[in-house]
Amino acid sequence: xxxxxxxxxxxxxxxxxxxxxxxxxxxxxxxxxxxxxxxxxxxxxxxxxxxxxxxxxxxxxxxxxxxxxxxxxxxxxxxxxxxxxxxxxxxxxxxxxxxxxxxxxxxxxxxxxxxxxxxxxxxxxxxxxxxxxxxxxxxxxxxxxxxxxxxxxxxxxxxxxxxxxxxxxxxxxxxxxxxxxxxxxxxxxxxxxxxxxxxxxxxxxxxxxxxxxxxxxxxxxxxxxxxxxxxxxxxxxxxxxxxxxxxxxxxxxxxxxxxxxxxxxxxxxxxxxxxxxxxxxxxxxxxxxxxxxxxxxxxxxxxxxxxxxxxxxxxxxxxxxxxxxxxxxxxxxxxxxxxxxxxxxxxxxxxxxxxxxxxxx
Numbered sequence: 001x002x003x004x005x006x007x008x009x010x011x012x013x014x015x016x017x018x019x020x021x022x023x024x025x026x027x028x029x030x031x032x033x034x035x036x037x038x039x040x041x042x043x044x045x046x047x048x049x050x051x052x053x054x055x056x057x058x059x060x061x062x063x064x065x066x067x068x069x070x071x072x073x074x075x076x077x078x079x080x081x082x083x084x085x086x087x088x089x090x091x092x093x094x095x096x097x098x099x100x101x102x103x104x105x106x107x108x109x110x111x112x113x114x115x116x117x118x119x120x121x122x123x124x125x126x127x128x129x130x131x132x133x134x135x136x137x138x139x140x141x142x143x144x145x146x147x148x149x150x151x152x153x154x155x156x157x158x159x160x161x162x163x164x165x166x167x168x169x170x171x172x173x174x175x176x177x178x179x180x181x182x183x184x185x186x187x188x189x190x191x192x193x194x195x196x197x198x199x200x201x202x203x204x205x206x207x208x209x210x211x212x213x214x215x216x217x218x219x220x221x222x223x224x225x226x227x228x229x230x231x232x233x234x235x236x237x238x239x240x241x242x243x244x245x246x247x248x249x250x251x252x253x254x255x256x257x258x259x260x261x262x263x264x265x266x267x268x269x270x271x272x273x274x275x276x277x278x279x280x281x282x283x284x285x286x287x288x289x290x291x292x293x294x295x296x297x298x299x300x301x302x303x304x305x306x307x308x309x310x311x312x313x314x315x316x317x318x319x320x321x322x323x324x325x326x327x328x329x330x331x332x333x334x335x336x337x338x339x340x341x342x343x344x345x346x347x348x349x350x351x352x353x354x355x356x357x358x359x360x361x
Contacts, residue, residue, distance in 0.1 A: 220239040
């Protein structure tokens with residue numbers, strides 16, 4: 001349960017195995033969003049570590065070197081360390097998919113046991129594994145065995161399928177076995193799989209969990225839409241770090257804001273419209289680089305929509321971004337709505353919470 005602001009005066013640097021992360025507030029995997037351009041923008045604005053959008057093991061195993069799909073495994077030097085997140089059903093194929101991520105250059109392999117989307121659960125992936133501990137543990141073991149020792153393996157979970165005692169037992173069985181096998185950390189979302197994104201994230205469960213595992217690394221997730229939320233979760237629960245998911249879409253400045261608060265400084269003002277314009281324009285340029293100029297426009301619409309939440313004329317700006325087809329139209333939106341350097345606004349958390357999922361794109 002969230003309480004009043006409790007900002008920590010100093011945060012301990014985060015490590016995942018031998019990989020030094022540093023500042024312990026990072027960007028989560030976001031299917032359909034955390035591609036290379038979004039990750040690069042987040043890194044430049046203060047995220048010390050990002051995770052790629054979740055990929056299916058069978059997709060990776062069968063992936064051919066083609067221009068149209070090359071963006072999935074695209075990494076640049078300025079990104080490191082960067083994590084690759086994997087989801088699947090079969091333990092053997094899962095391990096093979098993990099090796100593909102290692103070969104592509106990802107520094108950490110993250111196993112997704114948390115996705116609550118119905119079509120994912122129906123195919124025995126994501127959060128479904130929390131209902132079958134033996135399979136989940138087999139996946140962790142095979143992945144850890146397959147991945148080189150210097151590459152950390154982490155696991156993303158929700159607090160269970162539901163709130164039954166059996167679900168709780170399964171969660172802790174997977175958790176304890178995972179650490180015994182050698183995972184470097186676990187990220188836990190404070191909702192159950194059945195909750196999806198409805199209702200509050202139970203931060204008190206994260207506090208209980210961190211007390212249970214002691215020195216082992218736990219990252220928290222759920223209901224992190226402002227810099228204050230991120231610092232408060234760490235203060236109230238004792239987790240070693242937090243992963244910002246939907247709260248980072250359209251607001252990569254959240255990482256700078258977190259660092260300012262953690263340093264004891266006042267919360268920075270929202271980025272001005274000129275600051276927003278420059279980042280939005282660069283995001284589009286990066287998308288052209290990785291997708292091609294012809295494909296960038298339609299792909300970037302969803303990002304423009306998210307960026308619009310920081311504009312004082314949110315609804316009008318959103319409507320303009322929805323229609324963008326190419327760079328010329330993108331620039332026209334920027335000229336129309338970002339041509340005067342007015343103050344920006346903070347995002348409306350309630351509006352943002354209703355959007356986003358982990359469905360593979």
